[in-house]
Amino acid sequence: MTTSPLIARAQELADTLLVPNAERVDRAEVPASHLDAIRSSGLLGVSAPEAYGGAGAPDSVAREVQEILAGACCSTWFVQTQHHTPVRMLAKSELPVRERLLRPLATGELLAGIAYAHVRAFPRVVVRATAERDGWRFDGTVPWYTGWELNDVMLLAGITDSDEIVFAFADAREQPGLRASDPMRLAALTAARTVSLELDGLWLPESSVLLRTPQEQFALLDIPRSxxxxxxxxxxxxxxxxxxxxxxxxxxxxxxxxxxxxxxxxxxxxxxxxxxxxxxxxxxxxxxxxxxxxxxxxxxxxxxxxxxxxxxxxxxxxxxxxxxxxxxxxxxxxxxxxxxxxxxx
Known part of the structure; x- marks a missing residue:
């Protein structure tokens, strides 16, 4: 096991907050106070660049932090683990959205969720992205979105007619073109507040785009990672x-x-x-x-x-x-x- 202040913080959170309340959370829902504790601990920025307020920790530390949180309260772990992929992608991006969102995500000011697992079902397309009015229109159904009413922003993806994947950030709330289902009742992790999202003309500006990449290129990176x-x-x-x-x-x-x-x-x-x-x-x-x-x-x-x-x-x-x-x-x-x-x- 690795020695790191971040790991020590994760273990303290596990011992004093997550483990003692895990069964109660499992039967109800992840409380915002759990996520607030993780925000203030600096763990949301474990892999984020130091220049943007993150810890810049090596992957070995990030993995051990995730192990500790998952073993303590898997529902809480599952909500916060969504956050780290957008942070890593922002750190590699050269688009304007990086300067707007990387620091608040790295410091825990904002908590991110992800709404793009469905692109792995390609060639079946459940969310279509269409260029429109200096931005992008999204239509379709996101089958699974975790952390509803707990996350601040979401990273959404849709596929264009030319099989390009468009990743863009949206506010994680109901708005014109975006409606959420009731939270799903699941055999496990119901507490993580997973919903499906109906997209009917959700429009996001070009400035919200994080990445545009051919589906084949995404698969080359995603399949080995998965x-x-x-x-x-x-x-x-x-x-x-x-x-x-x-x-x-x-x-x-x-x-x-x-x-x-x-x-x-x-x-x-x-x-x-x-x-x-x-x-x-x-x-x-x-x-x-x-x-x-x-x-x-x-x-x-x-x-x-x-x-x-x-x-x-x-x-x-x-x-x-x-x-x-x-x-x-x-x-x-x-x-x-x-x-x-x-x-x-």
Missing amino acids: TNTSPAVFGVAYAALRVVAENGEPETAEALRARVDEVRRKAYDLADHPVPHEHVEERLTLRTRAYDLMRAATTAAVVSGGGRTMDLRSPAQRLAREGMFLLIQGQTSVVRRAHLDALSG
Whole structure:
């Protein structure tokens, strides 16, 4: 594990705020006060440039922060984790929106969500972007948007008739051309306030655009990235193993922890590889193995606790449901195929 003031802050938040309230949050919704605590801690700027008020921390630190938050309260983790991709993209952008938004996002003044996972379903297009009046018009349905009424801004994407993806920022609120569904009732992470968004002529100015890129170019970067293992998988696995130990089964916990540690080390070594589109099959294998170990850890937490784990106040059942959610979070067709092939064969 890495030593860093940011990691220490994340651990303090986990121990004093997130873990003690995790079951209550799971049955209700992520409170704004949780996100305010993360904002004020500086964790929203963990990967942002120091010149814009961020910490400029290495990826190893950012991953460990995400592990800690996910293992403490996966619903809170899921809302705030959306924020980091827009920050990273802004840091690489040369468009005017960088100067307008990077600093408030890096410092936590603003919290961002993302509304673009649907572009991974290409060639199926559910949100169309059309050039109009020195800006862009968006029409269609965003199937999943997390953090509604918690986020300040969202990064939205649509696809043009020429198969170009347009990423642009919008205020995360109902407005002409944008309407949200009621929050979805889900088997896990209902607390994260996930909605679908109906877009009917939402117009955003050119100044809100973060990136325009051919779909093929986006896929070249996105597919390898999506084959890496999410730190949240390890965070939930470790949290479950702590429950196993607390339930009087330290030997089981230690045996599983050693296996999780090994896969974690290999997965992060590959995540740091300088060529992201290399070793894709190995990345997929490690991601699938991490899923297996997370599932083993959460199952061990349930089994070691016996009947009391069925109580909604038990962390074991919550972690098991959160693990189920992580099986499909960020899933692409490539990841799905690899996972199903591993399960069937």
